Amino acid sequence: MSGQYKGDMTVQQAWDLLQSDARTVLVDVRTEPEWMFVGLPALAGVGKNVIRVSWQVFPSMQVNGSFVEDVAQHGIRQDDTILMLCRSGVRSMSSAAAMTAAGYKNCFNILGGFEGPHDDERHRGNVDGWKAAGLPWEQA
Numbered sequence: 001m002s003g004q005y006k007g008d009m010t011v012q013q014a015w016d017l018l019q020s021d022a023r024t025v026l027v028d029v030r031t032e033p034e035w036m037f038v039g040l041p042a043l044a045g046v047g048k049n050v051i052r053v054s055w056q057v058f059p060s061m062q063v064n065g066s067f068v069e070d071v072a073q074h075g076i077r078q079d080d081t082i083l084m085l086c087r088s089g090v091r092s093m094s095s096a097a098a099m100t101a102a103g104y105k106n107c108f109n110i111l112g113g114f115e116g117p118h119d120d121e122r123h124r125g126n127v128d129g130w131k132a133a134g135l136p137w138e139q140a
Contacts, residue, residue: 003095005107011133014083014110019046024081028069029095031058034087035140038115041085042136044055051076055091067095068102084124088113088129127130 007015017024026041028050040050053070056063057089064070076082082104087110096107114137118127125131 005093005100005109006105008089008093008109008111009083009133010111011128011130013016014085014108015133015135017081017083018043018048021081023077024083025074025076025096026083026085027053028085028114029053029054029055029067030086031061031090033058034114037140038087039131039137039139041114041130042138045121045136055086055095057099063094068098071099076104078103078104079106081107081108083110085110085130086113087115087124 018026022067026043026048028040031054035052039078051071051074053067054064055067082099083098084107086092089109092113093109096109099107111126114130114131115124116127118124119126131137
């Protein structure tokens, strides 16, 4: 799907860009329960806040019809770099494609997402993703 948005990057590449580029933003596209119970990336150390806009609305999990408008309300310019994060990297691909289709030029998907895939015991957060990489995060 990367032909529909600027590209994919690892969580470490995303973190490095968030630290080095003032015009890079992180949009967490998971749901409110995921933010509350699983946690959020912690960006205070780089002077930023996570932008939280759900790609799918809980509990119906239907696509958020106002997603692009909801993101735009945060003052993001069409040439800013937008990093999309979800649980494992699937919803973030769709949201990056939607933002690109709306005219945003630098939308990226973060591979592995916040929790990554299941491990051998069917748990997330240990194999890949933001948490497994040891990047800053916080529990609500």
